Amino acid sequence: MRLSLLALAVCAGFGTTAIARAAALPADTGIDWTVSADQLTGLCQSSIDKATARIKDIEAQKKPATLAAGLGAIERATADLSDETVAASNLAQLSTSKEVRDASNACSEKLAAFNVQIAADPAIYALAKQAVPLAKTQPEKQLAKLYLEAGRRTGAGLDKEKREEVTKLFDQLNNLALAFTKELGEEQVTIHISPDEAASLSAEFQKTLKKDDTGYIVPVDESTAVQFMGNEASGDARQRFAVAFQKKGGEANVKRLTDAVALRDQIAHRLGFPSWAAYQLDAKMAKTPARALALLNQVDQASLPKAKAEVANLAQIKAASGDSSPFASWDYPYYEKQLEKTKYAVDEDAVRQYFPVTKVVPALFAIYEKLLSVKFEEIQPAMAWAPGVTEYDIVDVKTGKPLAWFFLDLYPREGKYSHFATFPLKQGRLLPDGSYQKPVGAVVGNWPTPAPGRPSLLSHDDVITFFHEFGHLMHDTLTQAPFESEAGTNVRGDFVEGPSQMLENWMWQPAILKEVSSNVDTGQPLPDDLIAKMIALLHVSDGMRWSGQAFYGSYDMKLHSSGAKVDPTQLWFDLKAQMTPFPAIPGTLPEASFGHLMGGYDAGYYGYLWSLVFAQDMFTEFKSEGLESPVIGARYRADILEKGATEEPDVLLREFLGRPVSVDAFYDYVGIDPKSVKAGSKKAAQ
Numbered sequence: 019m020r021l022s023l024l025a026l027a028v029c030a031g032f033g034t035t036a037i038a039r040a041a042a043l044p045a046d047t048g049i050d051w052t053v054s055a056d057q058l059t060g061l062c063q064s065s066i067d068k069a070t071a072r073i074k075d076i077e078a079q080k081k082p083a084t085l086a087a088g089l090g091a092i093e094r095a096t097a098d099l100s101d102e103t104v105a106a107s108n109l110a111q112l113s114t115s116k117e118v119r120d121a122s123n124a125c126s127e128k129l130a131a132f133n134v135q136i137a138a139d140p141a142i143y144a145l146a147k148q149a150v151p152l153a154k155t156q157p158e159k160q161l162a163k164l165y166l167e168a169g170r171r172t173g174a175g176l177d178k179e180k181r182e183e184v185t186k187l188f189d190q191l192n193n194l195a196l197a198f199t200k201e202l203g204e205e206q207v208t209i210h211i212s213p214d215e216a217a218s219l220s221a222e223f224q225k226t227l228k229k230d231d232t233g234y235i236v237p238v239d240e241s242t243a244v245q246f247m248g249n250e251a252s253g254d255a256r257q258r259f260a261v262a263f264q265k266k267g268g269e270a271n272v273k274r275l276t277d278a279v280a281l282r283d284q285i286a287h288r289l290g291f292p293s294w295a296a297y298q299l300d301a302k303m304a305k306t307p308a309r310a311l312a313l314l315n316q317v318d319q320a321s322l323p324k325a326k327a328e329v330a331n332l333a334q335i336k337a338a339s340g341d342s343s344p345f346a347s348w349d350y351p352y353y354e355k356q357l358e359k360t361k362y363a364v365d366e367d368a369v370r371q372y373f374p375v376t377k378v379v380p381a382l383f384a385i386y387e388k389l390l391s392v393k394f395e396e397i398q399p400a401m402a403w404a405p406g407v408t409e410y411d412i413v414d415v416k417t418g419k420p421l422a423w424f425f426l427d428l429y430p431r432e433g434k435y436s437h438f439a440t441f442p443l444k445q446g447r448l449l450p451d452g453s454y455q456k457p458v459g460a461v462v463g464n465w466p467t468p469a470p471g472r473p474s475l476l477s478h479d480d481v482i483t484f485f486h487e488f489g490h491l492m493h494d495t496l497t498q499a500p501f502e503s504e505a506g507t508n509v510r511g512d513f514v515e516g517p518s519q520m521l522e523n524w525m526w527q528p529a530i531l532k533e534v535s536s537n538v539d540t541g542q543p544l545p546d547d548l549i550a551k552m553i554a555l556l557h558v559s560d561g562m563r564w565s566g567q568a569f570y571g572s573y574d575m576k577l578h579s580s581g582a583k584v585d586p587t588q589l590w591f592d593l594k595a596q597m598t599p600f601p602a603i604p605g606t607l608p609e610a611s612f613g614h615l616m617g618g619y620d621a622g623y624y625g626y627l628w629s630l631v632f633a634q635d636m637f638t639e640f641k642s643e644g645l646e647s648p649v650i651g652a653r654y655r656a657d658i659l660e661k662g663a664t665e666e667p668d669v670l671l672r673e674f675l676g677r678p679v680s681v682d683a684f685y686d687y688v689g690i691d692p693k694s695v696k697a698g699s700k701k702a703a704q
C-alpha cells in the first residue's frame with residue numbers, strides 16, 4: 019500500500035537489497051522516534067539530571083588512578099547523555115508534530131546550556147590536566163588535549179573572579195551578535211523601479227513585486243539579488259540596488275561590529291591569546307592567523323590578474339552593446355549573465371530530465387559502495403520519524419559485519435528542516451563492554467516533491483549537494499574512534515568540509531556524469547555537448563570568485579587580529595581596493611551586513627578556501643588511480659574516515675598522501691598555473 023506520495027517517491031525501487039524486519043520496538047538503532055512532547059520533556063530533564071549527578075560523583079574522587087576513571091568517565095557520562103537524547107534533540111527539525119518540535123527545541127536549549135557549563139567546569143579542567151600523563155594511546159592523548167583546549171578557551175583555568183568576568187564579556191558579545199543578526203532579519207530595504215526598468219526582468223519575477231502608481235517596489239535582499247542584478251538591463255537601477263544592498267545593517271550594525279571586535283580582543287587577552295584570531299585559530303587546523311593569511315594572500319595574488327581579465331572581457335561586451343559609461347562593480351553580474359546566455363547556454367530544465375531521483379540515488383550509492391567497500395541495505399519497515407523516510411544498514415563487504423545505520427529524509431514537509439544537511443544522530447564509540455557502538459546518521463533534504471506517477475527530477479546542483487552530504491554521512495558512520503568527542507565529523511572546523519568538497523569533484527567528471535544520469539523518457543545518459551557546457555560554465559568567473567573569497571577571508575582575519583580599535587569600514591575599503599578588481603562603492607557600509615562576522619564564522623571565513631586546498635590535494639590520489647578505485651578508497655576510509663578526530667588533520671593527511679600537503683592541485687582546480695605563484699610561497703598550507 020502506498021502511504022503517501024512521499025513514500026512512493028523514495029521507495030520506488032532504489033535497487034538496494036531490502037531486508038524485512040519484525041516491527042517490534044525497540045528499533046535496532048535504539049532510538050525511539052515515537053515519543054510524545056511530554057515524554058520527551060521528561061526524558062530530556064532526567065537524562066541531564068543523571069549526567070549531572072554522575073559528573074559530580076566523578077569529580078568527588080580524590081585523584082583518579084587511570085584516565086578511564088577520571089576524564090574517560092566524564093566523556094562517557096556526556097556521551098551517554100547524547101545517546102539518550104538523540105530523538106529529544108533532533109526532533110525539532112524532523113517531527114511532524116509542532117508540539118514535539120517545540121519540546122525538542124526547549125530540550126536542545128537545555129543541552130546547550132549543559133554543554134557550556136561542562137566546557138567551563140574547573141574540576142573537569144583539572145581532570146584533563148591529570149589525564150595528560152595517564153594517557154597511553156593516541157586517542158587518549160588527543161582526548162586530554164581536546165578537554166584542556168576547551169577549558170583554556172572558556173576560562174576554566176582562571177580563578178573564580180576572572181572566570182566570572184570572562185563569562186560576562188561572552189554574554190555581552192552574544193547579545194551584540196543577536197542584535198546584529200536581528201537587525202538584518204527585520205530590516206526591510208527596497209528600491210523603486212520604473213516600468214521601463216522592469217521590462218528586462220522576467221515576467222515571473224515581476225509578478226512577485228509590489229506595484230505602485232509609478233512602477234514597482236523591489237525588495238533588496240539575498241532572495242532577489244541574483245535575479246535582479248543578473249537581469250536588470252538599466253545600469254542606473256542596478257547601481258541603486260547595489261548601493262541599497264551594501265548599506266544594509268547601517269551605522270547601528272557598524273557600531274555593534276566595532277564593539278564586538280573590541281570585546282573579542284579583550285576576551286582573547288584575558289584568556290592568554292594575543293588576538294581574537296589567535297584565540298579562534300588555536301582550536302583549528304590552521305593554528306595561526308599568519309598561516310591562514312599567507313594562503314589567502316597567495317590565492318589572491320594568483321587570481322587577481324585573472325579577475326581583472328574577466329572584468330576586461332565583460333567591459334568589452336558592455337562597450338559593444340553601445341553603452342559607453344565606465345564599467346562598474348554593479349555591471350558585473352549583468353554582463354556575466356549575458357556572457358553565460360550567449361556562450362555557455364545551459365538549459366537547466368533539459369539537464370533535470372537526465373537526473374530522475376530513481377536513477378540518481380542508486381547510482382550514487384553504487385559509487386560509494388564500490389569506493390569504500392561497503393553495502394547499503396534498505397530496512398523495511400523503516401523505524402523513523404515520518405512516513406516516507408527510508409532506513410538503511412551499512413555492511414562491511416569484507417567481513418559482512420553491520421557497521422552503522424542511516425536514514426534518508428529527502429522531501430519537504432511542514433515544519434521540517436528547510437535546507438539540505440547531514441544529521442549525525444548517534445556517534446560511534448567504544449562501549450564499556452568492549453563492543454563498538456554503531457553510529458546512526460541521516461541525510462535530510464528538500465528535493466522537489468514528485469508529480470504523481472513521475473520521479474522527482476533533480477538539478478545538477480541537487481545531485482552535487484546529495485553526493486556532498488553523503489560524504490559527511492560516510493565520515494560520521496564509518497568512524498572507528500573510541501571516544502564520542504573524536505568520532506566522525508568532530509574534526510577541526512577548518513577541515514570538516516574537506517572530505518565532502520573533495521567528493522564534489524566526482525560529479526564533474528564526464529564519465530561519472532554519464533554513469534549517474536538517465537533521461538526520464540529515453541533512458542539515455544547526458545550527452546557530451548551538454549556535459550562540456552556544464553563544465554565550462556563552472557569556471558567562467560574563477561578569478562572573480564577566488565579573489566573575492568580571498569578578500570572576505572583576509573578582511574575577517576585582519577579585523578580580528580588588529581587590536582581593539584579598528585575602523586571596520588576603512589579596513590574594508592583599503593583591502594577591497596587592494597585585493598579585488600573593484601573598489602568599494604563610496605558611502606556604503608558593506609561590513610554592516612556581513613553576517614558571518616557575527617554568526618559564528620568570526621576569524622573563520624578563511625575555512626572555505628582552506629579546506630578546499632586539502633580537498634583538491636586529496637583528490638589527486640583518486641585522480642591518478644581511478645575515481646572508483648577501491649584500493650585508494652580503502653586507504654581513504656582507513657586514514658581519514660575511520661580516524662575521525664583521533665589525530666590532527668595534518669597527520670591524517672600526511673598518512674593518506676604519503677607526503678606533505680601541496681597547494682598545487684587547488685591552483686590547478688581554480689585554473690591558475692602553479693608555476694605562476696612564487697615558488698617560495700607555496701608552502702603556506704603545509
Ligand SMILES: [Zn+2]
Pocket residue numbers: 486487490515518
Ligand atoms: Zn558540507
